[in-house]
Amino acid sequence: MTHPSRPRPERADSAELAAFRQLKASQPELAGAVDMQVELVVMQRRLQARLSTPWLEFDAAWLARQLTEGRPVLRFDDIPFEWGEFRTLFRQVSEILRRYDLLEADDLARVQEMIRNGRPTKEDAASWYGETANRVLGRPAAGPAEPGAIGQVLALTARPFLARTVETLHQRVNLAPWDRPYCPFCGGDAELALLLRPGETRLACGRCTGVWPFPEHACPHCDSRLPGRQTSYASRDGRYRLIGCNACRRYIKAFDARKADRPFILDVDTIATLPLDAAALQQGYLA
Numbered sequence: 001m002t003h004p005s006r007p008r009p010e011r012a013d014s015a016e017l018a019a020f021r022q023l024k025a026s027q028p029e030l031a032g033a034v035d036m037q038v039e040l041v042v043m044q045r046r047l048q049a050r051l052s053t054p055w056l057e058f059d060a061a062w063l064a065r066q067l068t069e070g071r072p073v074l075r076f077d078d079i080p081f082e083w084g085e086f087r088t089l090f091r092q093v094s095e096i097l098r099r100y101d102l103l104e105a106d107d108l109a110r111v112q113e114m115i116r117n118g119r120p121t122k123e124d125a126a127s128w129y130g131e132t133a134n135r136v137l138g139r140p141a142a143g144p145a146e147p148g149a150i151g152q153v154l155a156l157t158a159r160p161f162l163a164r165t166v167e168t169l170h171q172r173v174n175l176a177p178w179d180r181p182y183c184p185f186c187g188g189d190a191e192l193a194l195l196l197r198p199g200e201t202r203l204a205c206g207r208c209t210g211v212w213p214f215p216e217h218a219c220p221h222c223d224s225r226l227p228g229r230q231t232s233y234a235s236r237d238g239r240y241r242l243i244g245c246n247a248c249r250r251y252i253k254a255f256d257a258r259k260a261d262r263p264f265i266l267d268v269d270t271i272a273t274l275p276l277d278a279a280a281l282q283q284g285y286l287a
Helices: 014-026 028-050 060-068 083-099 105-116 122-137 148-169 266-272 274-282
Strands: 190-197 200-205 211-214 230-234 240-245 251-256
Touching: 014 028, 014 266, 028 083, 028 148, 028 266, 028 274, 083 105, 083 148, 105 148, 122 148, 190 211, 190 266, 240 274, 251 274, 266 274
Parallel strands: 190 251
Antiparallel strands: 190 200, 200 211, 230 240, 240 251
């Protein structure tokens, strides 16, 4: 049985696709988003299954120091990128987003120009990856930031490479010293929270799919830990929760494993919680 605190493994298996089908049937208004997500997931999993499993050796003292000081452990050069595969997936991802009208004309033109020029290159990916690392460490970005839409295409393209690497680290890295609101592996932001049992909460990274423990009543945006600063709303079926921070007025969506009839599946639950975004805006919270 798959543990509820981990995303599904690297292939779009029958359970994952069955969950997508069930979501589409129960919430037909999400059909387009489900179809797009299935295309992305199948494409990413196919590539991820072809990648070799990296074996990373970390000095124990260095690793402990990184985690204690709040520094993510996965460095860019640790990720087994294959640049021909990366550029092919970048084209495929951008085409899916174009077909589902998720790229504005200017962004689409920029993506197409990058592709014509043989990009993204290793340097493009390193600059994009370094933005988050530098943000975490409080330093200026190493280079000019990519526009949001371009960054999103890069994130979707990089995910199978990152996930393959993090998959090996989950078994070997002791995350006990880590209680930061960003990913201990890649420094990415939390996509969803997981409520496992009273007092046990975890966050799931939207960039590398890593999962890490986080204090139950802390905000993953402003890291406020004062009691009474959160407001929580349950979805109609009880499977999900919207947790708003009344300190920074931002929110996180959560999968409530205590009331769910299946394990957490990051790609499915990201789409299933889309209606909660509208509910959050109605309550005055910002993404």
